[in-house]
Amino acid sequence: MNKERIVIVGGGACGAKVAARARRNSADTEIVMIEKGPYVSYAGCGMPYYIAGAVERSSELMSMLWGTVRDAKYFADSKDVTVYTKTSVQSIDPAGKTIKIITASGEIKNIDYSKLVLATGAKAKVPAVKGMQLKNVFVLRSLEQAEAIRKAVESEGMENAVIVGAGRVGLELADAFNAQGLSITIIEMAEQVLPDVLDSDMSHYPVNTIRSEKINLFLSESVVEITGDENAMVKKVITDKRELDADIVIFAVGITPDVELARSAGVRIGATGAIAVDECMQTNIPGIYAGGDCVECTDIVTGEKIHMPLGSVANKHGRVIANNITGRKDTFPGVVGSCILMSLGLKTGKTGLTEKQAKRFGYKTETCLSVTRDTSHFLAGSKNIVIKLIASVPDRRLLGAQIAGTGDIAKRLDVAATALYFKATIDDIASLDLCYAPPFAGAMDSIIHTANIMRNKLADSVKTMLPATVRHRLKTTEDFIVLDLRTKEEITEGKSIDDGRVMCIPLENLRARINELPRDKEIICTCQYGTRAYEAYTVLKNKGFQRISYMECGMFGYTWLS
């Protein structure tokens, strides 16, 4: 080997980024990228949109903005990068600095390297269920699989789709299948949808959306077997609770980092099951770097390692690796655990820790839930967003945010993600100078408003109750009062609680009618969104009422539960 040679194993987001950036940094280095599949550098996160038909051709997922497709020829011509597709790496010899590959044509070759980059990605989990080999049973991890799914979905007689797993990919696929007009059933083993994204209280919101789209959703349920017809075509999914007709079945039950090659070469695997790297993205073996879905990252919030397989993270890894292997020191500080998805018109996402995760890490937490409009409410088109914040007690640090809604959730999530990076307190969030004009936010932006609710709770100046708790307590015979502060018109038009324990007094009349309220009973205030309930709470508190609380998100939150 006359000159330096960078060899990259894996042509996905990280690998392709390493190749492109390394070439920009260095003219003389030889760069070789090896990919086991037929395609390189495609937007894997775009596959559900291709399956939905929103993206017409699969090649669009590997096209530049101006239409050029990022294939082997493109990498050769534009970037002087040699790409081997349909080529697998058999082994790595770290001492000899060489790898053994089997090319598309079956040829076995050794390639020497100066620097080796492992960007081997992750594999879909394939459960050990009988019938997995049947036709039209899929996992979705590669563009070839996406092409096969799209073809199946658009084939004759396709009617019933079963999606196993109500995580991010599962719900994005539900959206895609819905767009394609299929009847959909989602089966999820956990008690809730999006278990890695949302706490159970927030998860009611997407459930409500899923059900309103006439999609069957079965929680706490497992697939036992899949059966087919005489042509080995899938026909039924059998769960521990029922049998479902199925013309297509997708398992979206998670992914695991692809680390076999790394492990066999003596590369250290972390406790998460992904490759361990230092802040320069170098593995325990000098000269071998790793990035993308096959490595673990530092969680900036907790300081612990986590596996965060996302294209956004992989791209950053690629740049850091390329810089380090071309002589420019660079570091990757870690992630805060941000993710977002759009499904069935509902946007959902989180950053940082969920309450559940925070508790698992031993944090003492306070939480709050709010529903607000994403723009000034006097403008047509303003939409609801629900925010849950999690703070650490007593140090008031923001630990995480979950947001769902039809409105602009991404902006508030990214603000929270930025704040988490800087270890912000709740007070910092409330003090942020976010951009304000009516088409973009309320004068108090949704996340600032929510941070202020949290400050009220942290000051112990307010006691709240979750809608689910109120609903649960209404099912008992406990003696308490739900005080509904909405106007008569709102109650007539909207959802109301049909229970003798509900009293209705519009907020404007509360001070005048306060003597109608019994002082010896617990009172839970509610209204449409929680704002008036909070206001009423302060009125009652100031008037010396003792056992009072208000329902977070009001009837808007209560409605999800139905």
Next chain:
Amino acid sequence: MNKERIVIVGGGACGAKVAARARRNSADTEIVMIEKGPYVSYAGCGMPYYIAGAVERSSELMSMLWGTVRDAKYFADSKDVTVYTKTSVQSIDPAGKTIKIITASGEIKNIDYSKLVLATGAKAKVPAVKGMQLKNVFVLRSLEQAEAIRKAVESEGMENAVIVGAGRVGLELADAFNAQGLSITIIEMAEQVLPDVLDSDMSHYPVNTIRSEKINLFLSESVVEITGDENAMVKKVITDKRELDADIVIFAVGITPDVELARSAGVRIGATGAIAVDECMQTNIPGIYAGGDCVECTDIVTGEKIHMPLGSVANKHGRVIANNITGRKDTFPGVVGSCILMSLGLKTGKTGLTEKQAKRFGYKTETCLSVTRDTSHFLAGSKNIVIKLIASVPDRRLLGAQIAGTGDIAKRLDVAATALYFKATIDDIASLDLCYAPPFAGAMDSIIHTANIMRNKLADSVKTMLPATVRHRLKTTEDFIVLDLRTKEEITEGKSIDDGRVMCIPLENLRARINELPRDKEIICTCQYGTRAYEAYTVLKNKGFQRISYMECGMFGYTWLS
């Protein structure tokens, strides 16, 4: 006075917030709010939308989400706050802790206070131009003025509108008048539009939008006189360069803090001309607080005082003041100077310092300009946004961001605003773990991508040129080459530069055809958006070309200039 009494002068965003929050904090305090106009607690920033007809009734700007109007009765019934409207405060006696008011009925009264809050807001600047008293000549600072403007706009025979001032309010009014079908002329004294929001390089973008809407825009031009007909109805605006027909004229040339009352009471006025307050929002006189558009704020970026009259800031002030005057210590850390506007379909905003401002503060700066799609480009509906970042050299701190585009600029501005609050470096921005899914961002979010361009520039590994500079140089007889890296189809369909110095080689062919390029001439690379131009730059650099640069934002940026 038997119990504590909080007296608030001004019923706008800050005053109303003080009243509401103080009541929540405290049952026993008497709360009095005095407003010189007929309305309280309205969304002043919503007035252009009311004038446009997008908000039907002015009362919607002072309505709660559930329809209740925030008038004096609302404050009395719901919040036990006494509101005086159409009431002016004549004087303050700080020693006696009393103020003298003249009520709507002309009655003169003294009101004692325990705590006094000055939330007197700001006044529109009214230039000393002949004819300002003519009918249908307006400034826009109050809801009554908005009502009068809306009435005028919707009256018979209304055709030509002249807006004086191309700042935020001027451009929002242009949008409103455009929606109402008027012919619009904007006159701006400065050389550019939005002089407080954008640097001149970024200002070409909104200018392009304004002109594409067939709105006349005259820069570096001043109004000399306004003339009317025999009924004192405005007819013409005379500038230092021309005469314009006008049926309505609005002066939107800025505002000044309303500090006369404060000054006369001995309250200290800062160098900005606004009331000076400490971090608890207390003035130099104990017991007298001030907030909203009449006070100055600390600029977190520079540490200096600035005047930042915005509803978002005023609301935060109100909460801090209310807490402090009801026994809960609270502080307001300052602003970073964020603002945003929507006009004619274009969104524009900034946070932190402009390059111009940064230079004025003595910073050594580096800047960069990028154009990217706001979502993954393979999805229909992805839109362009242009980002300019300003960094401090050599400490790499972010000093400011300006963003304009038809896509989602608000998210990136708020990320930058949050980063500025925490004194982020450019490297921090590039490392942020922002939420990624195709409908929300590219895998490298626009602001991360732009931060990476900045990192390239800070590493001195790339040399760029602004479109305006290239255009200017093309007007000279200098000998250099503009290398256009677009495909033949793009050049045919799109805007191209008609000049003998332009050479076209698609990026994919550059490596093969590199010998066609002269090594003795300066080469400026360009393409559609700048991405390929940058790539080509690295190819040329790696091949030993010396006098090279690439055009930031490519032909997209060049097109604005026409």
